[in-house]
Amino acid sequence: MFEDLQPAPTDKILALIGLYRADPRTDKVDLGVGVYKDRDGKTAVMRAVREAEKRLLQSQDTKTYLGLAGDLAFNEVMAKLVFGDSADFTRIRAAQAPGGSGALRLAAELLKRTRPDATVWISNPTWPNHVPMMRGAGLTIAEYPYFDAVSGSVRFDDMLATLKTAKPGDAVLLHGCCHNPTGANLSIEQWTRVTDLLVERGLLPFVDIAYQGFGEGLEADAAGLRLVAGKVPEMLVASSCSKNFAVYRDRVGAAMILAKSGTEADIALGHMLAAARTLYSMPPDHGAAAVRVVLQDKELRADWEAELEEMRQRMLRLRVAFAEALRRQSNSDRFDFIAEHRGMFSRLGLTEAQVDRLRTEHGVYMVGDSRINVAGLPEDGLDKLAQAIVSVLD
Numbered sequence: 001m002f003e004d005l006q007p008a009p010t011d012k013i014l015a016l017i018g019l020y021r022a023d024p025r026t027d028k029v030d031l032g033v034g035v036y037k038d039r040d041g042k043t044a045v046m047r048a049v050r051e052a053e054k055r056l057l058q059s060q061d062t063k064t065y066l067g068l069a070g071d072l073a074f075n076e077v078m079a080k081l082v083f084g085d086s087a088d089f090t091r092i093r094a095a096q097a098p099g100g101s102g103a104l105r106l107a108a109e110l111l112k113r114t115r116p117d118a119t120v121w122i123s124n125p126t127w128p129n130h131v132p133m134m135r136g137a138g139l140t141i142a143e144y145p146y147f148d149a150v151s152g153s154v155r156f157d158d159m160l161a162t163l164k165t166a167k168p169g170d171a172v173l174l175h176g177c178c179h180n181p182t183g184a185n186l187s188i189e190q191w192t193r194v195t196d197l198l199v200e201r202g203l204l205p206f207v208d209i210a211y212q213g214f215g216e217g218l219e220a221d222a223a224g225l226r227l228v229a230g231k232v233p234e235m236l237v238a239s240s241c242s243k244n245f246a247v248y249r250d251r252v253g254a255a256m257i258l259a260k261s262g263t264e265a266d267i268a269l270g271h272m273l274a275a276a277r278t279l280y281s282m283p284p285d286h287g288a289a290a291v292r293v294v295l296q297d298k299e300l301r302a303d304w305e306a307e308l309e310e311m312r313q314r315m316l317r318l319r320v321a322f323a324e325a326l327r328r329q330s331n332s333d334r335f336d337f338i339a340e341h342r343g344m345f346s347r348l349g350l351t352e353a354q355v356d357r358l359r360t361e362h363g364v365y366m367v368g369d370s371r372i373n374v375a376g377l378p379e380d381g382l383d384k385l386a387q388a389i390v391s392v393l394d
């Protein structure tokens, strides 16, 4: 029966890893995969997470099932991390999920159960996995314009104009911060205008926050989401700990619901967990438990925040230095937007052919849409890299 299958489409980003590994050049540069890397190209275990793991190893005396919602204390601290201490927690519920991806799928499954005909509006461009994930839950998707490749900024008026055509009950998938793949984000003023539109048109905000702490800081990165939460009756959130706790492979995330009342929130959570039961039953414990230990312990939390802040500052410094190198090498301000963007990614605005040439001629690897991982920029080789980029422009 398997002879009837055609090969599944390969994930372009994962395929790039293979090409990079097979490249024998010693001065190759990996700007592809979306994981944070330090100066030496390593994705280290964070100090506080390692300490939390040690404590867990010593104290954990059972590995029996925890239940569909996973670690309840984790859910509580995560909801606070995302919504802030002063949110209305009587209306908020959270469920631990396998990564931000699992959280997105759980939120989508809940939406499908409550509004089977809803369209999910996603930004163009967006993280490519948003599309199959929403479709996988049986939802319809539509796009709103988001990014102007020439100026490197958000097409805000076009975005609003398109969202005005959404029907009440539709959901709008918003990147909480650090937009992937563009790095171009909404200002607080723009978040306010989006919120007004959501309320006016009866649209459901569905916020994907996968990089909290990577943009302007832990609190500032959640400011847009919190502003929305303070004004709308209902909302869905998918949050990931993969990047900000560097627990990528442990699969740690949380799906959150803001409902009109506590009773409605409980019922919605029940449906989300029923969906989880049919997908994977229960989420993996270890990473979430480590995150919970970090967030509950004053000293570990302070150390985690300090290390996260170092990572954020490194990306900011790299952004500024890379924009300067590109300015020097190109004698133009074409790439200045890189210094204005926030998060791990920016899109350079190159064609696929130019991206291919960078890989074959210069050993510089980036995703086909010219998305670069800022954390992968070589601190001591920015001018050489900028020169390579400028050389493929004509």
Ligand code: PMP
Binding pocket: 034, 098, 099, 100, 101, 102, 127, 175, 180, 208, 210, 240, 241, 242, 248, 252, 253
């Ligand atoms: N949302 C966005 C925008 C992302 O970039 C990612 C990770 N690349 C995720 C969600 C999911 O991350 P994970 O499932 O690894 O936690």
